[in-house]
Amino acid sequence: MDTIDPIHVQVLAAILFALGLTAVVTRRNIFFLLMGVELMLNAVNLSLIGFARTLPAAQGSLTGHIVPLFTIAVAAAEACVGLAMVICITRGKDTVDADAFADMKE
Amino acid sequence: MAAEIMPTASLLALLAPVILLLVGGLAALGSEPFLDRKAKHTWLPWVVALAAVAGLVSLAWTPVGQVHGLLALDTARTWLVGAVLASTAIGIAGLQQSLSRDEFEGGEPYALMAFAGVGAAIMVMAADLLALFVGLEIASLSIYALVGLRRDRLDSHEGLFKYFIMGAVFSAIFLYGLAMTYGATGSTAYGAPVIAGREKLLLLGHALVILGLLFKVGAVPFHAWSPDAYTGAPVAVTGFMGSVVKVGGFAALGAIWLNASATASGSHVGGVLPLDAAVTLTAQGAALLKPFSMIFLVLGLVSVVIGNFSALRQVSIRRLVAFSSVAHAGYMLFALALPVLADQGTSTVQLGSLWYYLVGYAVATAGALTAVAALSGKTDDGDQLHLLAGQGRTQPFYGLVLTIFVASFAGLPPTIGFLGKFLIFGDLVGKGYVVWAIVTMLLAIVGAAFYLKLLVSLWSAVGKEAASAGSSIMTRWTVAAAAIAVVVLMACPDILTRPGMALAGPEPVKAAQAP
């Protein structure tokens, strides 16, 4: 009855996770870094729901649908603080270029 | 019979210490708008600090047990929660010192520090990855804001930016590990049994979770954030985050490690394992965990090397503490890895020396930085070594307590840091890693050199006026209490282990017998 292969779901989640990480480590605009993190969190949610699909009801299938609820709340909180951080630091230096915030040395 | 499992406890009794601190934070937050600027820095710290102390006292009556397999308290967890609460009280005192001096506009930082303490306490109590994640995020988000507290300073912005982005990425990595662990076991509990055929998935999941936690505790190679974040933060926050985040992170690492030992040895059948348990490791479990503990050992050594040698070059006490905290993370990784490294056959995994080291480190770090906050004069830049010169003579009380804390960092008697290092070196020798012990000992001496530099500067005869604008009663009391604790805990090292557990050479306690 069901023909979606859970492995395809996991592979999609892994690719999205890697893409999010790519955005964080390569892009220079701070907003892109924040959105990269959001993309990573979305990928994790997809992974959780995908795993839930492979577990029997007696063995925690529901857990995989509840953890994302918490993840979404955490993502909201993190986005809120992240955006506040952007507002805070653009007040000091009038730019959203991440490279402008790499002056400190050892 | 399987490994010991904790009894169910009443929810409110178990969470009483955390709830008290939370209520303190909420009360501070709620009353903040009704106070003028001066009153904020007079009353709010007392509200939060008293709540933390009340939580500390209530620990004496909290039961041993767990609720829903999510949160638990046992002897070791009680002490670690106590360390978190004590660090919060000490940190609040230092924060009051800095904020009232700067005439900071708001009183919210006190509430945030209380919430960070709540988050770290939840991390310690967690017996489930989801509970751990929620606690971790509460602590992290509060600390991000505390790091960015000096809102008009560019270096503060930079520390905040780096810490936030890296923290968010490693949170996501941790969460991916949680997802894989769930996929492999069908549960988010620490020691859940693996589903047949998904062992590799569990391994990768645990690896990612541990990666996320190693970042939080600032071990090499994930330490890049700590010097910048520590420098960007106000002095008092530096001490607070150094101690509280480490306690939470290492408690979680230790708990996961202990559960992995039990699961790999087949002696864990669900339920919550106490942190001070002695797990009997079978040969099969040892074979599975040995590569990981070798990785911990190597990371620990590299952390000690990088931490100590980088600290030598620093002139700012905050950066010095940052690198020394990297080194301390290294020692704690030793304490984590060593019990698994049996010579042959079965051995007992028991993390008593890690918990002992952790409690001592937390109290000493929070105390030291609060003392520096009191000594550092008109601005936060007064934490440069040369500006502290002679302060020990003008303010002998703070000179004395700072000396005690620094002695504890360096591992000199009569402090808890001495015994903590002694136990770890003893473990190294006991497990046959004599060369490692000697190398680490030499590195510890390198470490002692820069602590000595700090002390010489502190007590030097350079005649200087007292740079400090005076210190509050709270600062003096909390710092004195911390100094006394650092000395007294040295005298009774067995408080963290239960009766029947030997200290140096762990005598196997029959926790797990063959079914």
Add this chain to the structure above:
Amino acid sequence: MFESLNGALGPIYFWTFAVMALASAISLVFICRHPLSAALNLIGVMLSLAGIYALLHSPFLGVLQVLVYAGAIMMLVVFVIMVLNQAKDHQVPRFDGFSIIAIILPVTIGFSLVGFLGKQALKAEPTAVRAEIQPISASLFDLTAAGPGYYILFELIGVLLLVAVVAAVLLAKRRLDDPTPAAEEKKEDAHGHH
């Protein structure tokens, strides 16, 4: 009716959504120059994922994804981008020389993850729960001693959101103690004269 729909058209829907999600994500990471277009792409990813959630027996999370994630969180992001929108956003380069080296890390991680997960023996489980709102709420607010105890974490999430609000105020509010606009302007003036 759902089951038959899922059975016949499930893979077609899945691949459609998957391709949409991937295309949006790739465009976000490599092509977009302005954060606003990136935000729109991210919303595209989220909406596609919402569809996939519904296909994977999680209609409630699919709805939540649209309402909370794509609706509320991304709204906030877009709002802040527009508030801070300087023409300079266009001038921030997308990448720099370091990016070429840095990209090795995520590409390696991505390929090894895909290689690893592709080999796992994961099979769709016929008895997996269909997580409609009823079982989720029953589990989330199960207060019995034998329950999973998620209500404790639910309370803690309340603390977390409070922390986020306080942290945001502390970081982003210009003046913390005096909310009157007059005082704010005066302060601005004083700054201007320095």
